[in-house]
Amino acid sequence: VMSDTASPHVVTIVEFKSPTIPLTxxxxxxxxxxxxxxxxxxxxxxxQKVTVHGYLIGAMPDPNTKATGELDLLYSIxxxxxxxxxxxVLGLEHLLQRAQTIHSDAIDxxxxxxxxxxxxxAVASPPTPAAAPMEPIVIDIK
Incomplete structure (x- = not known):
């Protein structure tokens, strides 16, 4: 459960489920x-009056499932x-795509x-010209 200190009357609940078991x-x-x-x-x-948001995150059911609980979830969504x-309700793949999009936009x-x-x-202080190349020094060691 999280509450944003900037919005103390908003609480967010995030429920993570196993990525190997379809949500129901x-x-x-x-x-x-x-x-x-x-x-x-x-x-x-x-x-206090409060607004509560909830996120259910896990493996989305296969759209062709025959499992009643999974079908009921898809119906509710x-x-x-x-x-x-x-x-x-967010599937793991959707969550990752959403995060990538948000972060890609921020990086861009x-x-x-x-x-x-x-x-x-560069406009404020143009680069100084490079110094003339030095002549190589040759040392003859015998």
Whole structure:
């Protein structure tokens, strides 16, 4: 469970499951239960309204699965989830792609800023000409 100190009334719960076992509706129900209990505790004990977000992360079920719990999870994702839903189910591959995209964008922005800074520095103080090459010194040792 995490709370952003910049937004103390927002709590994020991240539930990681084994990458070798497909996620099921029971896993989502467990996450929703955690979310409900955290929200109820904070509101009753601390007398604060709070927004709770939850992320269920693990191996997404095969779309062709016949397992009921896996089918129920896929149904919930398809029928219940919107951008405003307090929970989100993320497959490991999707999570890695999302992280790579976020980090790639940040790296690209940093590289652009670095090039601009270097270009500004070059204009502000042009490089000094290189010293004339020295004549080689030959030492004859006998």
């Amino acid at each position: 509706a029971d896993h989502l129900a467990q996450l929703k239960g955690y979310m409900r209990r955290v929200e109820a505790f904070i509101e009753s004990e601390l007398k 398809d029928r219940e989830w919107t951008a405003q839903t307090a929970w989100e 922005a940093f590289e652009r800023e670095l090039k601009e800074t270097e270009a500004d520095a």
